[in-house]
Amino acid sequence: MFGAGVKGLSDNVALINELNVFPVPDGDTGINLYHTLRRAWQEIATIDEDAVCVVAERFAYGALMGARGNSGTIMSQLLTGFADGLAEAPVLTAPLLIDACQSAVARAYAAVSEPVEGTILTVAREARDSLSAEMSLDGMLASLVDAARTSLNNTPNLLRLLKDAGVVDAGGMGLLCFLQGIERQHCTDSPDIHLSAVSEIKRPLLPSPAAEVYGYDVQFLMMGELMDVDSVREEMERLGWSVIVVGDSSAIKVHVHVDNPALPLDYAVKAGAALTDVVIENMQLQAVDFAMRQEQLAYDIGVPAISVIAVVEGEGMQGIFRDLNCASIIAGGAGENPSTEDFVGAIERAQAQSIIILPNHKDVVQAAEQAAKLQTDKRVRVVPTRTMLQGISAMVAFGDASDKNLGFDAMVAVMEAACASVTTIQITRATRSARLNGLDIRRNDFIALIDGEIRVVGTDIDSALRDSLLLTGINDKELVTLYCGADFDITSASELIESLLMTIKGIEFEVVYGGQALYPLLVSIE
Amino acid sequence: MISKSIRIAADSVCDLPAELVDLLGVHIIPTYVNIGGESIADDGRQLNRARFYRELPTMESQPTTAAPSPGDAAAFYREILAAGADEIISIHVPEKLSATLNAMRLGAEAVDRNRITLVDSLQLAFGMGLQVWAAAELAMRGADRDSILAAIESVRRHTRVYAIIESMEYLRRSGRVNALAASLGGMLRIKPVINVADGEVTSIGRLRTWARAERRLRELTREQAPLDRLAILHVANRSGAERFLASIQDIAPSDTLVIETTPTIGTHIGPGSIGVATLSSNWRQ
Numbered sequence: 001m002f003g004a005g006v007k008g009l010s011d012n013v014a015l016i017n018e019l020n021v022f023p024v025p026d027g028d029t030g031i032n033l034y035h036t037l038r039r040a041w042q043e044i045a046t047i048d049e050d051a052v053c054v055v056a057e058r059f060a061y062g063a064l065m066g067a068r069g070n071s072g073t074i075m076s077q078l079l080t081g082f083a084d085g086l087a088e089a090p091v092l093t094a095p096l097l098i099d100a101c102q103s104a105v106a107r108a109y110a111a112v113s114e115p116v117e118g119t120i121l122t123v124a125r126e127a128r129d130s131l132s133a134e135m136s137l138d139g140m141l142a143s144l145v146d147a148a149r150t151s152l153n154n155t156p157n158l159l160r161l162l163k164d165a166g167v168v169d170a171g172g173m174g175l176l177c178f179l180q181g182i183e184r185q186h187c188t189d190s191p192d193i194h195l196s197a198v199s200e201i202k203r204p205l206l207p208s209p210a211a212e213v214y215g216y217d218v219q220f221l222m223m224g225e226l227m228d229v230d231s232v233r234e235e236m237e238r239l240g241w242s243v244i245v246v247g248d249s250s251a252i253k254v255h256v257h258v259d260n261p262a263l264p265l266d267y268a269v270k271a272g273a274a275l276t277d278v279v280i281e282n283m284q285l286q287a288v289d290f291a292m293r294q295e296q297l298a299y300d301i302g303v304p305a306i307s308v309i310a311v312v313e314g315e316g317m318q319g320i321f322r323d324l325n326c327a328s329i330i331a332g333g334a335g336e337n338p339s340t341e342d343f344v345g346a347i348e349r350a351q352a353q354s355i356i357i358l359p360n361h362k363d364v365v366q367a368a369e370q371a372a373k374l375q376t377d378k379r380v381r382v383v384p385t386r387t388m389l390q391g392i393s394a395m396v397a398f399g400d401a402s403d404k405n406l407g408f409d410a411m412v413a414v415m416e417a418a419c420a421s422v423t424t425i426q427i428t429r430a431t432r433s434a435r436l437n438g439l440d441i442r443r444n445d446f447i448a449l450i451d452g453e454i455r456v457v458g459t460d461i462d463s464a465l466r467d468s469l470l471l472t473g474i475n476d477k478e479l480v481t482l483y484c485g486a487d488f489d490i491t492s493a494s495e496l497i498e499s500l501l502m503t504i505k506g507i508e509f510e511v512v513y514g515g516q517a518l519y520p521l522l523v524s525i526e
Numbered sequence: 527m528i529s530k531s532i533r534i535a536a537d538s539v540c541d542l543p544a545e546l547v548d549l550l551g552v553h554i555i556p557t558y559v560n561i562g563g564e565s566i567a568d569d570g571r572q573l574n575r576a577r578f579y580r581e582l583p584t585m586e587s588q589p590t591t592a593a594p595s596p597g598d599a600a601a602f603y604r605e606i607l608a609a610g611a612d613e614i615i616s617i618h619v620p621e622k623l624s625a626t627l628n629a630m631r632l633g634a635e636a637v638d639r640n641r642i643t644l645v646d647s648l649q650l651a652f653g654m655g656l657q658v659w660a661a662a663e664l665a666m667r668g669a670d671r672d673s674i675l676a677a678i679e680s681v682r683r684h685t686r687v688y689a690i691i692e693s694m695e696y697l698r699r700s701g702r703v704n705a706l707a708a709s710l711g712g713m714l715r716i717k718p719v720i721n722v723a724d725g726e727v728t729s730i731g732r733l734r735t736w737a738r739a740e741r742r743l744r745e746l747t748r749e750q751a752p753l754d755r756l757a758i759l760h761v762a763n764r765s766g767a768e769r770f771l772a773s774i775q776d777i778a779p780s781d782t783l784v785i786e787t788t789p790t791i792g793t794h795i796g797p798g799s800i801g802v803a804t805l806s807s808n809w810r811q
Contacts, residue, residue, distance in 0.1 A: 028560065035565045035592070063580040065597035068558065069567065070625045073596060073632070111632055323713040465616035478735040481714070488539065508735075509717055526735055 007167065029170035032069030036076060037178070041065020051090040055077060056083040071171030074108050077322040078175075079261060081107025094137045101128040101144070109495035110307075118159030119173030127517070136312050141183040148176045215240070216261040216282040222252040222273035232271070239263050306411060307352035307358045310391055311338055311360050311368075314486065314516035315492030317388055324395035325402070337364050347380055354408045356415065358400070360391040362452070371433070379408060383415045386427065388516070389524045390419040423477075424470045425450055427461060461488075461520060462496055467505065470526055474507060483514030483522040493521070532671060533611040535602070537594065537626050538568045538649075539619040539790045540654040541759070543783065550662035555602045557619070557626060558592040559789045561585065566593065570787055579762035579797050588699045590793055591790045593626035599633020611748040615665070615674055615810050617645045618659050619790070643671060648725040651787045652803035653687035659755070660809075684809035687722040688730070688746050689759065689801025690739040694718070696796030719743060720795075722791040740800075744774055747802050751777040755805040759787045762797035762803055770800055772787030 043062030044055050060079035067076040085103030089096050105128045110117050130147030131140050152172045156163040218240075222232070227249050240258035252273070256264050261280045265467050268275055307327035312318045313336070318329050332338045347355055357376055359368040367383045372380040385391040401411050404424035426449040431443045439457045442446060446464035448456040450472060457465035469480065484493050490511055497509045514522060536542070547554055552621040556569035559578070566573045582589070594602075595612075606614055618635070621627040627646055635641040647654040660681045664674045691697060694712050717739035719731035730746075733739040747756075756778050760767035767784050787801070 028592070031560055031563075031590065032592055034563075036595075039595075044679070061597070064600075065595055067597065067629065068560070068592040073625055073629055076596060077632070112628070258718075301686035320713045392714070393734070396714075396732060396734050399716070403729045403731055478737050512713060518673065 004157045028069060029071050029174060032072045033171070033174040034064050035068045035077060035235045036066045036072035039063065040076075040079065052092045053089050053406040054088040056086050059083070071120055071174055074111065074171065075175070075178075077108040077111040078104045078124055081105065082444045092137065092142055094135060094157070095133065097137060097140050098131050098133065101131060104128070114178045115305075116159065118155040118157075118162060119169050120175050121171035122155065122158060123148050123151045123169070123175050127175075137184070141179075141186055145176070145179050145183045148172075148179050152176050167350065213319075215257050215259045216281070217257055218257075218264050219259045220255060220265065220268065220278040221276045222268050222271070223250065223276060224271070224273040227252055227271070227273060232268075235267055236264060304352045306354045306356060306408060307350045308356045308358060308395065309343070309346045309350065309394070310358040311364050312388060312391070314388075314514050316513035316515035317483065320392060320512065320514070321395060323371070324392070324399055326358075326395060332364070337361065338367060340367045340370040340374070343368055344374060347371060347378060350378070352378075355381070356412060358385045358394055359383045360388045362386045381412045383410075383412060383419070385419055387424050387522070388514075389422060389424040389522055392524070393418040393422040393515060421526060423451060423472050423525040425465070425521075425525070426452075427464055427468075427474070427520050427521040427523070430457075462499060465521065465523065466494065466500060467521075469500070469504060469525070474504065474525060477507060477525050479508045479510065479526050482523045483512055483516065483524075485520040485522070486515050486517055488520035498511070530612040530670070531610060532613045532615060532665045532669075533606050533609075534658060534665050534674075534676065535606060535616040536654065536658045537618050537630075538570075539624075539626075539650060539787055539788050540658050541652045541757075542655045542658055543785065544570055546641075546659065548566075550659065551666065552662050553606050553614075555598060555600070555630075556596050556790070557594060557624075557730055557790045559589050559793065560592060561589045562587060572696045573605050573789065575789060575792075576762070578789050579598065579786070579792060582696075582762075582797060588696075589789070589793050591793055593624055596629045596632035596636065597770055599630045600636040601633075603633055603637040607638065607641065609736065612641065612644045613671060615661060615671065615678075617647050617654060617661065617678065618742070619650065619654065620648050621646050622725040623650070623727075643675070645675070646673070646725065647678075648682060648723070649685060649687060651687065651724045651759055651785070651791055651801070652785055653685050653722055655684050655757070655785075656755060656803060656805045657681045664671050675739055680809045684806040686746070686750050686804045686806075687801065688743055689720050689722075689799055690736070690743055691718045691795050692722060692736075692761075692763075692798030693796050697794055712798060719746070720801075723728060740770060743802065747774055747804060748777060750804040750806050752807045753777055753804055754807045754809060755779060755781070756804045757783040757785050759785050759801040759803060761787055761792040761795060762801045763800055767800050768797070769781070 040059045040062035043058045047055070047058060049055060056079070060076065060083040063079045067073045081104035082100045084107065085100030086092070086096060108121055108124055114492065115121050127144045127148040130143045135143060150170050155169040155172055156167070162169055229248065229252055232252055232254065236254060236256045240256040254264065254268070258264060265275065265278070280497040304327065308325075309328040309330065310321050310326050311330045311332050312321050313332060316333070321329055328350055330338045330342055330346055332342075343357065354451065357368045357372065357380065359365045359382065365382065365386070368382045372382050383394055385394055394415040397414045398411065401414050406414065427446055430441045430443055430445045430447050435441065436454050439454065441457050446458050446461050447454055448458075448464045448468040450456070450468055455471060456464055456468040458467060474480070482493050482497070484490050490513060493511045496507050497511065502511070516522060533551065533553060535555065538554050538556045541556070542552060546552075554569075556567035558565045558567055559573060560566075583755060596796065603614060616630055618627045618630055627644060630644055634644060645657070647657050649657065657678045660677050661674050664677055696717070714734070716732045717733060717736055718729045718731065719739055719742050721728050721730045729740050731739070733742060758767040758771045764784065764786065769784065771778060772783060792799075
């Protein structure tokens with residue numbers, strides 16, 4: 001009976017991990033519960049003993065020894081309380097089950113210094129509350145599962161964090177899986193399941209908005225005759241991941257994550273089953289939705305004291321500024337200079353009362369300063385950054401200074417100083433032939449501006465970059481960052497670095513996508 | 527009257543080197559690292575720290591960390607009391623960050639709650655270790671419970687723990703201290719300087735290059751001088767830690783330690799990171 005419960009849980013480790021957001025969103029609730037119950041199972045796997053009180057006591061002892069994490073600890077307390085409630089009884093009866101569940105819940109609540117509702121505790125308590133003396137033992141087991149499921153579905157209403165993340169409680173889910181396993185095995189009266197070791201449990205990495213391939217979440221119910229649950233599960237595991245397949249020969253519930261949602265449906269239809277309750281969800285969209293809710297949540301925490309408004313051109317660059325906690329971005333740059341009015345609007349919309357503007361272009365500084373003068377009810381200062389790379393240095397300093405809780409004037413001062421601490425190279429193509437700063441430039445040559453001045457000319461981008469790096473004197477520098485323009489791909493930049501590393505040693509290179517127009521490469525040296 | 531025998535206990539997050547553990551007669555209960563389907567105790571035997579960190583970057587799935595079980599805790603306390611201790615003072619990783627204290631409390635209740643005093647160190651790594659060290663020295667000299675607890679409190683107030691995180695990758699993957707990870711962004715390789723205090727990890731600086739971050743760490747360390755004790759902590763970066771120590775040699779006490787920090791922390795901050803745990807001299811006042 002307990003073995004089936006453990007199986008119920010171990011089949012769902014990955015799913016439970018994914019639900020884990022409280023109290024620490026580290027996605028390990030499933031694996032922790034699994035370790036806890038696997039240890040418990042080992043304790044009873046080999047004993048030759050039928051008395052339920054002894055088995056429960058050994059199982060609880062194992063759980064206690066193997067408890068991992070918060071949920072595992074609470075589970076071990078539930079099991080210990082359960083065993084206590086059975087006292088000396090050799091056989092499980094309906095009245096005994098009520099006592100044992102009472103004792104289990106009391107023990108679990110007592111084990112937590114500040115019980116939080118909307119967790120495994122709530123699920124356990126409400127499952128217990130569903131029991132009544134007139135029920136049969138079978139009826140009680142079914143009632144525990146039903147009430148646990150209802151309670152679990154209600155956890156987001158009790159715990160804000162769950163609702164915001166769009167999940168139910170992971171530990172509660174673990175308890176439900178455990179109870180379900182027990183109930184399924186008891187009611188079908190099948191022999192106790194042999195628990196095979198879960199050899200490989202991959203912990204899903206937390207969704208990172210950039211890299212993850214999300215695919216589709218597909219769920220359906222197969223109705224038919226003489227269906228084989230195991231072969232359906234095998235096929236689903238071949239097709240996708242996060243597979244849950246449960247049921248019997250006449251009805252099978254399937255849950256699977258796949259890249260192509262047509263494949264599992266196609267399989268089910270070809271297997272001769274009638275499909276109902278088909279749900280297909282695009283997890284990419286769900287993840288975006290999740291990220292947006294997270295962002296909303298971040299704003300709910302409070303109004304920032306100081307907001308930065310920056311003028312940024314290129315989607316990659318805009319992403320970098322946002323990533324560095326720039327509150328508002330005005331799209332624009334060379335040839336598309338924002339107006340004073342654009343700045344006034346952004347200042348009015350900003351949440352903070354103190355505002356710093358980064359114009360990031362020499363032709364934009366004036367409009368920004370104009371807007372700053374017009375404002376009366378908010379404090380506005382312009383840090384006159386002349387390039388986006390100076391702006392990025394200022395943003396890094398902003399993050400650093402925010403950590404130190406610097407005041408407004410000090411903040412502006414460190415951001416201004418940061419602009420001076422970085423050398424910038426802008427590489428572009430000459431639009432016409434000319435002689436400038438003693439350099440002969442032909443149309444389509446690559447020219448490099450070092451801190452705004454044309455200093456280097458070359459027929460290819462490699463030599464323009466190498467010569468300008470050497471000219472800036474990089475011996476005492478540590479880091480060169482290449483921001484790739486819209487028409488210069490990252491692979492070419494990485495190849496460029498490999499060839500540079502032949503002649504330039506002891507310095508770190510970093511390549512990021514900037515997406516800016518006009519300049520295939522913007523380079524900062526610090 | 528013969529004074530009571532008090533023993534000091536702690537979890538393996540405290541980073542106390544094996545020689546000091548033996549010398550001071552401290553009892554250490556291991557925390558666990560889960561790798562794939564395996565749960566491995568950080569007890570210096572099951573888990574080889576150097577090898578773990580060597581393999582961490584190429585592991586298929588991110589390892590997770592876990593507290594000892596209440597059953598482990600009860601067995602642990604039972605053994606210490608059976609060996610003749612009258613009382614135990616048990617110092618642990620912050621309750622805000624770990625389930626360890628809860629497990630230890632349940633273990634203590636199963637054994638003898640009245641003879642076991644639990645302490646939330648509100649610190650991590652050797653920041654905890656400094657409290658354990660001071661407590662164990664007093665216990666060896668026969669100090670009573672109240673004066674040991676007072677010393678722990680004073681050590682805590684005069685301890686600083688700072689670290690430079692080499693790569694944000696691991697913090698993001700781990701999911702612990704999520705708010706911190708989220709605020710630090712990740713498109714550029716920023717080197718955050720973190721502070722551990724009051725059971726929380728916060729960012730106190732973000733620098734674009736390692737050398738700048740190290741300069742910041744040096745300034746922060748120097749602010750704490752004169753030092754009674756110092757440990758340089760690292761994750762798979764002994765040479766970096768030793769170079770850093772050389773740069774602050776003038777304020778380093780002669781018994782300064784260089785410690786490869788526990789996987790319970792290293793898993794979250796990743797290889798390459800270095801840090802310090804300082805104890806200012808005025809803690810004894």
